Amino acid sequence: MMLLLPVAAWGQDSGTCGDNLTWRLGESYVIFIEGTGAMTDFSTSDRPWQDCTVYGLVVGDGVTTLGDYAFYGVSSYGRDLEVRWAVLPASLTEIGSSAFYSYSSYSQRLNTLYLHAPQPPALGSMTVTDDFTCYVPEASLAAYQADGRWNQYTLQAMPTRGTLDGGATWAYADGTLTLGGAGWLNSYSYYDVATNIPWAAYYPYIEHIVVGSGINGWGSMALGNCPALKQITFERTTPLEYNAEVFTNSNTGNLTVSVPSPSLQAYREAGYGALGTLTATPGTEAGGTCGEELTWTLDEGTLTISGTGAMSEWASEADVPWHDYRNVIYRVVLPAGLTSIGAYAFADMPLSYWAIVLPAENQLARAHHNSFRGVEFPYGQVIYFGSVCYGMAFPETAAEGEYRVGEVVLQEGTTYVMDEAFCTAPIQVTDKTTTYNPFAETDYLVIPRTVEAIGAKAFHSLEGLPVLTVPESVAQVGDSAFAGCEDLERVTWMPATCSLGQGVFHPAVEGVEFGKTVRQIPAGIFAGNTAIASVAIPHEVTGVGDRAFYRCTGLSQAAIGAGVTSLGEGAFTGCTDLTTIQCYAIEPPAAPAYCFLDVPITASVQIPCGCIPAYEAADEWAYFWSFTEIIAYTATGYSTNEELGTVSVEQTCAEATFRAEPLEGCRFVQWSDGNTDNPRIVPLQADVELLAEFRAETTGLDQVWDDGTEVYTHGGTLHIRGNDREATVYDTTGRTVYQGFERAIALDRSGLYIIEIDGRRMKVVL
DSSP states (O other): OTTTSOOSOSSOOEEEEETTEEEEEOGGGEEEEEESBOOOOOOTTOOTTTTSOEEEEEEOTTBOEEOTTTEESOOGGGOOEEEEEEEEOTTOOEEOTTSEEOSSTTSOOEEEEEEOOSSOOEEOOBOEEEEEEEEEOGGGHHHHHTOTTTTTSEEEEOOOEEEOTTSEEEEEETTEEEEEESBOOOOOOTTSHHHHOGGGGGTTTOOEEEEOTTBOOOOTTTTOOOTTOOEEEEOOSSOOOOOGGGGTTSOOSSEEEEEOGGGHHHHHHTTGGGGEEEEEOTTOOEEEEEETTEEEEEETTEEEEEESEEOOOOSSGGGSTTGGGGGGOOEEEOOTTEEEEOTTTTTTOOOSOOEEEOOSSOOOOEEOTTTTTTOOOSSOOOOEETTEEOOOOOOSOOOTTOOOOEEEEOOTTOOEEOTTTTTTOBEEEEOSSOEEOTTSTTOOEEOOTTOOEEOTTTTTTOBSOOEEEEOTTOOEEOTTTTTTOTTOOEEEEOOSSOEEOTTSSOSOOSEEEEOTTOOEEOTTTTTTOSOOOEEEEOTTOOEEOTTTTTTOTTOOEEEEOTTOOEEOTTTTTTOTTOOEEEEOOSSOOBOOTTTTTTSOTTOEEEEETTOHHHHHHSTTGGGSSOEEEEOOSOEEEEESOTTTEEEEEEEOSSEEEEEEEEOTTEEEEEETTSOOOSSEEEEOSSOEEEEEEEEEOOOOSSOBOTTSOEEEEETTEEEEESOOSOEEEEOTTSOEEEEESOSEEEOSSOSEEEEEETTEEEEEEO
16 A cells, blocks of 8 residues: 555654754645755755655745755655655755755656746756756746756746636736636646646745636645735635635635625635635625616625615516626515516525515515526525515426425415416425425415415426315415416315416316305316316305316216305316216206216216205206205214213104103203203204203202302212312211312212312202
8 A cells, every 4th residue: 555555744744954944744745845044954864854755845935945865766664755846936046966866767756847046046966857847037047048057957937827728817926826717727636736737836925816707616736835825815706616625735724815795605605714714805895776766785695675666677687787696695685665576686596595584564566477587495485575475486307316395484464475486396385383394195285364366377386285275265366376286186175255267276186175164166166177086065155166177077976065056157067977966955056058068867866855856847957867865964963971861863854853862860951052852853954963961860959059060969979060179078977078179979878968169068869
C-alpha cells in the first residue's frame, strides 16, 4: 500500500527552516514556506520535511533563499520528495545547490516554475523535465534570457489573463484574481495544479478572489493554495453548491465573503459561512416597479411588495422583474392593498421552502391561474389570500424514490378554492388538527365547512386521494374539479343543493354516499363514471338532476328515497347493468321520457306495499315489466336495560307494532317519547326508533325525593339513581351495613333498610 498510495505526511508536518522561516505541509502534498530571510542549508538527510510526500511548493514573499538540497529528490521510508511545481517570490535572491535535484532519471523532476524575482537569482545545480518551463515577470524576461544560468531553460513571461477549457476567463492584478466569462472551473489533483491552473503563479499574492456570475461550476482545488487570501466576492445570485475541497489549502475560516444583497440568505443556507463572515456587496440591492402603484424590493431572500392596486400582468415568467432571483427567494411579503396577482408572478420558483405573508385584512380579489405555475416543493404550502385558497402546482414527475409529497392545508375560514389550485398535485392533506399521508390506505380529503365554491380543475388528477367528503357549505363546483383522480374510491356528498360544472368526477368513482343534508342530486354529478356499483339516495332528497347517473355502466343497484318526487332527464340513461331498483316513494316520482333508456326492462323494481297500481299507471315507470313490494321504512326497538326487559317489533308496509316485554320482577314504565301504550302501533311514514324504559318491582317506602333521587330494590340489590353523593345504609338495629358511593349495593338479607344521603333519609324494603 505504501508503494501504491502516497502518504501526506510521516511524523512531523510543520516547523522551522530558517531563523525567521516556518514551513507547513498542506493537503495534496503541498509545502508552504513563510517568513523573512534565508532558508537553512541542508544535506540530503536532514531536511525537516524529510519524511513527507511533497509534490508542490509555495514560498511566500519575504523569503530570500532556498537552502542547499532543500528539495533534493531523496526521501526516507519510500516517500516521494519530488517537487513537480513551485511558486517562488519576488524577494528570492538565491536558489541553493541541488535545491531542486533528482538523483534518478526515473524520478519525477521539476516541470513548472513560477519565479517572481525581478532579477535572476543565483542558481545552483538543478534537474528538470525535458518540457520544463520557467515563468518570470514580463518586465524581467529579457534579464533572464541574458543570464547564462537561466537561459538554458525555456523561459516565458508570466501570464496575467486567459481563458480556461470550460469557457471561464481569468485575470490577475494587484492581489485580485477575477474569474469571469461563462463556464466552469475544473477539478484538479496534486500533480497537475501548475500545468492546468494558470493563476497558480500568483498563489502567494492572491488576497481577493472575484467569482463572476457566469461561473457555473467548480471542482476540487480550483480556488486552493492561496495562503494570503482575505476576501472572496461572489457575483452569482444563486450560489454554487458549497464544496470545501474547492478551497483546499487556502486561508479560509476568517475571510470576508461578499455576495449580492438579495442572495445573502441563500449563501448562508448553502454553507458559505464556513469561509468567514458573510456580507452584502454594496450596491447590489434589487427592486423596481411591478404595477402602477406597486414596487418591489428583494433583500436577503425576502421579496417585499409595497403599495396598492393591481400587479402587472406578464406574458411569461421571464418577463417578471424578479425572475432572475427566483432561486434565492424564500419569503414573499404582500401588502394589504394588493388587489390582484399577475400572471407568472411566482412561476417556476424551484424552492425547498418558502412562505407568503399577507395581512388578514386585505383587498386581494384574484390571481391568474399561472401565477404559481410550476412551483416545486418537497413540502408545499397552500397560499391563503384572505378567504381564497390559490394552491400551487406540483411536479408531475420525480426521481425514483424521491419523497415528493407536499403539504396542503385547507383551513377553516377558506371560502373558495381557485381553479387548478391543486391540479396534478401528489399531496399530504391536513385539516386543522389531523395530517393524512397520501400513500396510506386511510387517506381522505376533508374540505372545511366554510368552503362555498371549488374552482374548475381545482383537484384535477390529484394523486393519493381515495376518499373525499364535500361539505354541505359548497354551493358551486367547477368543471372537472375532481376529474382524473384515479385513486378516488369513495365520495361523500353533503351539499343540500349545488351548481355543478361538467365532468366533475369523470371518469371513475367506486363508491357514493349522499348525506342526509342533501335535498337535490346535482345534474350530471356522476355522469360517465363506470366504476359505481350501487347508489343510495336518502329519503330527504326531493329531486335527481338531469343525467345525474348517465351511462354509469357499472351501476347494478339503485335505491331511491321516499322523498324523491322527480327524476331528471336521462337520470339513469345508459345504465345497462342496472338490475335492481328500490324506490321507496309512495307516489311514483315524475320521470321524463327516456329517463331509464337502455336500462334492462327486466330489472327488479321494488316499491312500497300497495303501490303497484300507481307505478304501473305511471308512463315512464310502466317501462318495466314487473314490480315487487318492499317495506319502505325500518322500525327498531331498544330496551334501556335488557336485564329488566326486552322489545320486539313486527311491521308491515303501513305500520309497526312495538311490544315491551318486562322480565320477572320488573315492569314497563314508558317509551322514549313518553307514550305508555303497550303494545304500541305506529304508522310507518319514516324510519322509527323507540326506546322502552323498564324498572324493577319494589316494595320500598318514600322512594322518590323532590330533587329526583330515586331508590328501588331488585333481587338482593339496592339501587340509587339521580344522585352521586355518598350514601349510608342502616338496618333496623341502627347498624351501618354500607357507606360509600356505589349506586348498586348488594345486601345479605331481606328486610327494612334506611338510606341516608346528605342528612336526608329514605326507607326501602328488600
